[in-house]
Each structure stands twice: as C-alpha cells, then as structure tokens.
Amino acid sequence: xxxxxxxxxxxxxxASASGDTATRVMKRVIVMIxxxxxxxxxxxxxxxxVPADGKKKGGFGSxxxxxGEQTTGINMSDETFAVLPARAKQLIGVEVVSCIGDSKSGDxxxxxxxxxxxxxxxxxxxxxxxxxxxxxxxxxDTKGKTFEGKAVGSFSEVFADKExxxxxxxxxxxxxxxxxSTLKAIEVVHxxxxxxxxxxxxxxxxxxxxxxxxxxxxxxxxxxx
Numbered sequence: 573x574x575x576x577x578x579x580x581x582x583x584x585x586x587a588s589a590s591g592d593t594a595t596r597v598m599k600r601v602i603v604m605i606x607x608x609x610x611x612x613x614x615x616x617x618x619x620x621x622v623p624a625d626g627k628k629k630g631g632f633g634s635x636x637x638x639x640g641e642q643t644t645g646i647n648m649s650d651e652t653f654a655v656l657p658a659r660a661k662q663l664i665g666v667e668v669v670s671c672i673g674d675s676k677s678g679d680x681x682x683x684x685x686x687x688x689x690x691x692x693x694x695x696x697x698x699x700x701x702x703x704x705x706x707x708x709x710x711x712x713d714t715k716g717k718t719f720e721g722k723a724v725g726s727f728s729e730v731f732a733d734k735e736x737x738x739x740x741x742x743x744x745x746x747x748x749x750x751x752x753s754t755l756k757a758i759e760v761v762h763x764x765x766x767x768x769x770x771x772x773x774x775x776x777x778x779x780x781x782x783x784x785x786x787x788x789x790x791x792x793x794x795x796x797x
Contacts, residue, residue: 631728655784673792675753684743692769694733697744698723699764711758758788
C-alpha cells in the first residue's frame with residue numbers, strides 16, 4: 573500500500589463512521605497503522621542483506637545493532653565500532669582510520685582518529701609500557717590471544733598531549749608485531765587514554781574503563797592511502 577492509498581483508506585473509514593461503528597472503525601485504523609509501521613520496518617531491514625559486490629548496506633537492522641553495540645559493548649555484527657566511557661564520550665569520539673598488515677613481517681599498523689566535541693580538549697592514547705619510555709595498547713583475537721601495539725613516534729611525540737580542534741580527526745598510530753597473516757580481524761583493542769583541558773578524565777579512575785574498539789578488519793598487503 574502506497575502512502576497516498578493509506579491516507580485515502582483512513583479518510584474513507586473515518587468519514588462514514590458513527591456511534592458504535594466509529595469504535596470499530598477506529599480499531600481498524602489502529603490496526604492499519606500498526607501494519608504500516610511493520611511493513612516499513614521490514615522494508616528497511618531488507619537493506620541489511622549483502623549484495624553480490626559483498627558490500628553490506630546499512631538499514632534499520634544494522635542501525636539497531638549499532639546502537640546495541642555502542643550501548644552494551646557486545647558484538648552484534650561485524651561492523652567496527654568504539655565503546656567510550658560516558659564521561660569521555662561527552663568530550664571525544666574515536667574512529668578507525670585504517671588497519672594494514674604486512675604478511676611477511678607480521679607487522680600491523682593501526683591508525684585511530686580522535687575527534688573533540690568541545691573546545692580546549694587535549695588527548696593522549698596508550699599506557700606506559702616497556703621501560704616506561706613507550707606507550708601501548710592491547711589487542712585481542714576471538715580466542716583471547718593478546719597483541720601489544722606500540723605507539724609510533726619519538727618519546728616526546730608519544731608522551732605529549734595532542735591538541736584536538738573540534739571536529740578535526742587527530743591521528744594516533746600503533747604498530748603490532750608478530751601478528752599471523754591468517755588473522756582476519758582484531759576482535760577488540762583496549763585503549764588507555766587521558767583527556768585534559770576541557771576536563772580531567774582518564775582511564776584508571778575508579779569508575780572509568782579503557783576505550784574499546786571492536787571488530788577491526790586487517791587489510792593484508794595493501795598500500796596505505
């Protein structure tokens with residue numbers, strides 16, 4: 573039923589109604605509205621199918637899954653998403669720029685981008701590791717095997733807080749070593765973080781966990797853009 577036909581049905585039904593008949597007609601109208609909503613939802617859900625080109629189209633179903641994932645941190649699809657603690661989420665967003673692997677060396681370069689939502693935000697990603705002169709994040713595969721990603725850059729670059737202009741992606745690079753080329757995706761990466769300037773928020777506080785980035789596909793042996 574088209575939108576025009578639906579409106580016509582409603583007008584005809586209500587125009588001829590009176591007394592007890594009006595009550596019955598109103599029930600019919602309510603049923604028609606419910607059916608229309610379900611029909612629209614079903615049409616949107618069809619967009620979640622994977623076409624011949626292998627590219628998944630977003631729709632009503634994937635939208636619901638993304639909301640559930642970002643709220644609970646539980647995987648409901650294969651889409652990449654980030655889970656931020658509530659206080660951090662008010663200040664920043666985190667995205668995956670790329671995750672490229674070299675099958676010969678086993679190195680995987682993960683690039684994350686941080687976008688500030690408020691002015692005067694400075695960020696720093698990673699926790700101290702090694703002899704305290706490096707910063708790292710921790711990745712996991714589906715079986716729980718861990719991979720340590722070391723921040724790329726000099727000591728001063730890695731440990732200095734970065735300015736985050738509102739809405740501008742500020743990149744952080746981490747290199748994972750000895751990753752098997754059979755690994756198609758990193759299941760989850762735990763990212764310790766610190767936010768200063770607009771607020772003093774960091775993981776390690778009693779009520780704040782690390783940022784989680786989930787379902788990160790690895791592109792093996794491709795040229796970085």
